[in-house]
Amino acid sequence: MKTIIEKYGHRRVTVVEGGITRHRSIFNGLKVFAEKEFSSHLLQKPEVVIIHDAVRPFVEEDIVSKVVMAAKEHGAAGAIRPLVSTVIASAADGCLDHSLERARYRASEMPQAFLFDIIYEAYQQCTDYDLDYGTECLHLALKYCKTNAKLVEGTTDLWKVTYKRDLYAAESIIKDNLSQRVCVITKGKESLAQVGFLLPESLKNQIKVEAISVSPSKNDSHLQNIISGQCYNFVCVNDKRCAIQEIQELVDMLEKSNTPLLYPVVLISVHLDISENNSFSIGMEDITTIKKFARETKKKNILVYGLLIQYKDPLLLQETVNSAAALIMALIKDRNPELIGQLLVA
């Protein structure tokens, strides 16, 4: 935990030791504000505290602000969701006793927010039994402070990452979020102009595209803006077989921007082959060079792939470009670290 805070440079975070149950951990967190003396004014007693579960990583700012506003008015507030299954009570013999009318009930989710004085009071008053077997903070506020929490309808994003399948889902959602934008950089050479135009057009059907037709250089403020705007996908179109130098410049810019710190960046080097030689071939040295380079940049959380577009028959160019766009989308969506340094052919 402390390593994570350091790595990402968080300044307003204090880690508090957890307890053996959920309620004891939350109580430990609250005590920090009430009992200890802190030099930093950032840890003074707050008006409202938010309680959230780390296993609900996709929480939106909107619901957080809604529960905070509701807590200011009502003393307590929490996100709710419709029940997905009927809730039933079982008898002692393991048979159905009765089922609840689904429409009357809701699932209590997180985040929840409280006036600090209310939730701290509730935790101070509650019993060891509450602390050891309870899980619901809204219940404590009701029981010990007579505070009926305001219930705020939340979105499906609040789901708990609980099972292995949820990890799969979380990974796919993150990859999906990272695959919304791509920046296509074309070197301003005439031979590339056609592909530099057709490729972004073909990609636009599937992803938001920002096309730049200059060379990446340290003075390019447009590219610099895109990078700081947290774009996680870059396509460099060039006519060299092995454009390590061009890509290196982009890698340097990305590294400086801290973008790859949070999520892996995909960087696809597209080589346009305009030789009219039919017996064209890929030399093993080129392949080895790209692989070595990709292995190095992977350490910086930048995933480099190579893609070759053959420009033989002008009539087939559109088809080849579409096939290149499909490969680019597959590489962006998968972000597969095992395939780095490979040279695909469109």
Next chain:
Amino acid sequence: MKTIIEKYGHRRVTVVEGGITRHRSIFNGLKVFAEKEFSSHLLQKPEVVIIHDAVRPFVEEDIVSKVVMAAKEHGAAGAIRPLVSTVIASAADGCLDHSLERARYRASEMPQAFLFDIIYEAYQQCTDYDLDYGTECLHLALKYCKTNAKLVEGTTDLWKVTYKRDLYAAESIIKDNLSQRVCVITKGKESLAQVGFLLPESLKNQIKVEAISVSPSKNDSHLQNIISGQCYNFVCVNDKRCAIQEIQELVDMLEKSNTPLLYPVVLISVHLDISENNSFSIGMEDITTIKKFARETKKKNILVYGLLIQYKDPLLLQETVNSAAALIMALIKDRNPELIGQLLVA
């Protein structure tokens, strides 16, 4: 629906028109057994009926048989799961009224099973309100037939594929299930013996491997057995650059087996390059040939990929083989249809 039944050759399935609510659909299904005259004895009135949701595709045989046995004894039975969130009741003003003690309640899931006479009786007696607004079959059996269903603890597999994230999770689970076994086929040439041994060894750390060191031919009963045993991953090691013919034989066997009907089969053609020529290169004709071939076999739901292992320095062979194994695992796990026909290099 009828297309699916035809495609997969199901013979004991009758499709019944759904109703405008869940309960009306189930009632329609039950009526088929009770009211109509059927020539086929397969549709005679059953002792027990099972009700299940198509959105719970990962149901295991075990729980189905448990609810059936329990229904025979108790008249009704259903799968249950622990509650994942606290269930709360809200007051008219949108504030918390009370929360339920989580341990006393369960979520009612599917499958459920009933003695036919009980559930049919319940549906015949129930009101239009039940049919339009109810969802819980166990509740109907209790209310109209005084049958307290036996509750059977189910596994996490019973989850409902509800949101987009669940589709992601379902896809990953299916791909995971398909990535448990690989068959490595090596042609019996001496030059391949070392890789034919090292590659399965390296793969064994990540997947169950069945290694065969003969040529795939129509008379190979061992390979035939593996194919009929629903193996979805094949690696063919050969020393030809473009071993289309060898792969074609395997494709034919797979096609005859019906294996690719249900899920895509991954077929990786591994080419071992033992030329001592340092200026080795990949000809574009080979690449074009593999791509064309892969596009054809994709129509048969067989995904063909190429993988080149360079055998230059014997000291580096183990490392190269490990890298090949990592690429093979990535291709098997992803099953990416966009990358078919590509030639990767280990």
